[in-house]
Amino acid sequence: MYDVGMTTGDRVLVVATQLTTRDPSRTPHQRAARSTVARKVLMSISGLIIVLFLMMHLFGNAKLLIPNVGFEEFDEYSHSLRTFLYPILPEKFFLTLFRLFMLAAAFIHIEAAIKLTFRNKGSGVSGARYLKQRYLAGSFAARTMIWSGIIIVFGVIAHLLQFTCEIIRVSYPEGVTTVAPHERVVLAFQTPVVVAAYAVWMLAVCIHVYHGFYSALCTIGARTGAYSEKLIKVCSVIVAFLVFFGFMAAPLSIAIGLVTL
Numbered sequence: 001m002y003d004v005g006m007t008t009g010d011r012v013l014v015v016a017t018q019l020t021t022r023d024p025s026r027t028p029h030q031r032a033a034r035s036t037v038a039r040k041v042l043m044s045i046s047g048l049i050i051v052l053f054l055m056m057h058l059f060g061n062a063k064l065l066i067p068n069v070g071f072e073e074f075d076e077y078s079h080s081l082r083t084f085l086y087p088i089l090p091e092k093f094f095l096t097l098f099r100l101f102m103l104a105a106a107f108i109h110i111e112a113a114i115k116l117t118f119r120n121k122g123s124g125v126s127g128a129r130y131l132k133q134r135y136l137a138g139s140f141a142a143r144t145m146i147w148s149g150i151i152i153v154f155g156v157i158a159h160l161l162q163f164t165c166e167i168i169r170v171s172y173p174e175g176v177t178t179v180a181p182h183e184r185v186v187l188a189f190q191t192p193v194v195v196a197a198y199a200v201w202m203l204a205v206c207i208h209v210y211h212g213f214y215s216a217l218c219t220i221g222a223r224t225g226a227y228s229e230k231l232i233k234v235c236s237v238i239v240a241f242l243v244f245f246g247f248m249a250a251p252l253s254i255a256i257g258l259v260t261l
């Protein structure tokens with residue numbers, strides 16, 4: 001099945017015939033399908049933007065692993081986010097725009113996900129009676145997208161409270177409320193329970209990205225046949241592995257004492 005917006009994980013609703021009709025030229029099911037496709041496109045594009053951000057973040061974090069100059073470069077990367085295009089633009093102007101842009105992408109993604117989930121459950125098509133509901137060979141990743149998504153949201157909130165706002169402070173010296181970005185990371189991951197929590201969070205991100213990346217590329221029309229489908233699957237596996245092992249590289253290196261302050 002290669003139609004736009006439909007992937008193997010989607011719930012296929014077989015709709016009964018007697019549907020309420022507002023536009024005589026289109027059945028409510030046709031109208032629902034059209035707005036479902038529009039939502040899936042929005043969800044796909046915002047999801048791909050978030051994956052791009054993740055790749056940028058991942059390469060930024062990798063600086064922590066460079067011997068001798070890693071910490072300096074990591075702090076410099078963190079600082080450059082705040083001063084990018086300064087003094088042409090006011091300090092933090094770019095960062096603020098970037099944050100608003102990412103927030104909008106996250107909001108669009110989550111809103112579309114919630115609407116599609118409820119529509120799939122049958123609340124979106126007025127007057128429709130479903131004869132049968134079944135999954136089309138849905139993989140574990142596809143069937144648990146909503147749950148991995150929820151874990152990601154809670155993880156991001158905790159992450160921002162810890163590393164951006166420094167409200168959650170792990171192993172900070174007594175009375176100290178702010179430390180350099182590389183110190184936030186190293187102090188945190190010297191504590192095994194923090195490494196374990198990140199491993200769970202990263203597993204959720206990895207599983208979510210695996211199906212999300214595949215699904216997004218199908219939705220925007222990249223899947224045109226068997227060969228492109230295989231290619232998209234391989235790319236999804238690579239991106240998912242990169243997310244898990246790339247993000248876990250620094251925490252694990254710190255946990256085993258390979259990277260120290």
Ligand code: HEM
Binds near residue numbers: 054160
């Ligand atoms: C072990 C993996 C990770 C580490 C060590 C890490 C580290 C950091 C650090 C140190 C900052 C603060 C940078 C600063 O304020 O200068 C940060 C910010 C951030 N991280 Fe992560 N991160 C990790 C994974 C992730 C993941 C998986 C996501 C998303 C799902 C994420 C999303 C963010 C966001 C949204 C920010 C705020 C960026 C901003 O300042 O606007 N991080 N991270």
